[in-house]
Amino acid sequence: MTDRATMKCVLVEAPHSMRIDERPVPRPTQGQVRVRVHFAGICGSDLHIYHGDHPYVEFPRVIGHEFAGVIDAVGSGVPQSRIGERVAVTPVISCGDCTSCRAGRPNVCLNLKVVGVHVEGGFAEYCCVPEALACALPAGVDDRSAATVEPFSIAANMLSRTGVSADDCALVYGAGPIGMTVVQALKGVHGVAPLIVADRLDDRLDRARSAGADMVINVDRTPLDETLARHGLAPTLIIDAACHPAILEQAMRIAAPAARIGLMGFGATPSAVSQQILNRKELTICASRLNNLKFPEVIEWMRRGQINPAQFISHTFAAQRVQEAFDLLETDPTACSKVLLDFTAA
Ligand SMILES: [Zn+2]
Numbered sequence: 001m002t003d004r005a006t007m008k009c010v011l012v013e014a015p016h017s018m019r020i021d022e023r024p025v026p027r028p029t030q031g032q033v034r035v036r037v038h039f040a041g042i043c044g045s046d047l048h049i050y051h052g053d054h055p056y057v058e059f060p061r062v063i064g065h066e067f068a069g070v071i072d073a074v075g076s077g078v079p080q081s082r083i084g085e086r087v088a089v090t091p092v093i094s095c096g097d098c099t100s101c102r103a104g105r106p107n108v109c110l111n112l113k114v115v116g117v118h119v120e121g122g123f124a125e126y127c128c129v130p131e132a133l134a135c136a137l138p139a140g141v142d143d144r145s146a147a148t149v150e151p152f153s154i155a156a157n158m159l160s161r162t163g164v165s166a167d168d169c170a171l172v173y174g175a176g177p178i179g180m181t182v183v184q185a186l187k188g189v190h191g192v193a194p195l196i197v198a199d200r201l202d203d204r205l206d207r208a209r210s211a212g213a214d215m216v217i218n219v220d221r222t223p224l225d226e227t228l229a230r231h232g233l234a235p236t237l238i239i240d241a242a243c244h245p246a247i248l249e250q251a252m253r254i255a256a257p258a259a260r261i262g263l264m265g266f267g268a269t270p271s272a273v274s275q276q277i278l279n280r281k282e283l284t285i286c287a288s289r290l291n292n293l294k295f296p297e298v299i300e301w302m303r304r305g306q307i308n309p310a311q312f313i314s315h316t317f318a319a320q321r322v323q324e325a326f327d328l329l330e331t332d333p334t335a336c337s338k339v340l341l342d343f344t345a346a
């Protein structure tokens, strides 16, 4: 346990106002563990919070919901034996009692709280969370990889909603960070072939190819539908990780009958849906939010080497340089995949 009185954390005080704050080290209350954070990942939704266009956040807020470290203190009711455990923290706090929770869907709990959004997050040297959120890591999963369990859990949840079979012809729209976790899971875990990835940026498509994509299509140069038709391909599984409202309409058009379409976006702009196409092909459209207890599964993928977090992580910044890291993500997104903050020396 630390004898330090204060810690550093990343505070968003108001839209466009972010700084390193010095605060008392939090004490774990009943049922909580305190995590000494080692590495934390920056998510697109953190950028939305910074810009003030995140629908749920309240300011001021210590942000960060992708993080891992080691338990250094526990509150009452938590076994002392957990101190020293290396953990990745899932950000989903559910009530356990509402209709969603009782239906086995705690990630859409009616009283849902997300760490780093509704409560103080993991861009801090120390963060207290309910014990159940801290998932033990095996020795084979290193500290940086551990900070990417959360983004991979987004892919795991989406694919558990759509289902995946090795016979699927899969198409992923978007080879940004979210798309890349899906590509790695489809290839490394499920062995899907063919796996097709569509994007507008060659750098991202190169990354998708090295992660195992069998075919990459730059949709600015070649229309997607023509390319698929020319190769006689009709996707049976489509994941939209590019999240433009026009994609759903195209996806439904190019999908094979009985295909599943997974949507990962959070935009408020409606998409056009033809009931004729939907029902003629009997398509399934799947939504997915956060993760439903997927951390153990993703940690196992990492332990077995089925996914490659090192390929996913493009940059690591010392936590003090958080503004620089945000600026890089905004000004040069094609150069970035997952950007981590290092809190070990904060
Ligand atoms: Zn995230």
Ligand SMILES: [Zn+2]
Binding pocket: 094, 095, 096, 097, 098, 099, 100, 101, 102, 106, 109, 110, 111, 112
């Ligand atoms: Zn609930």
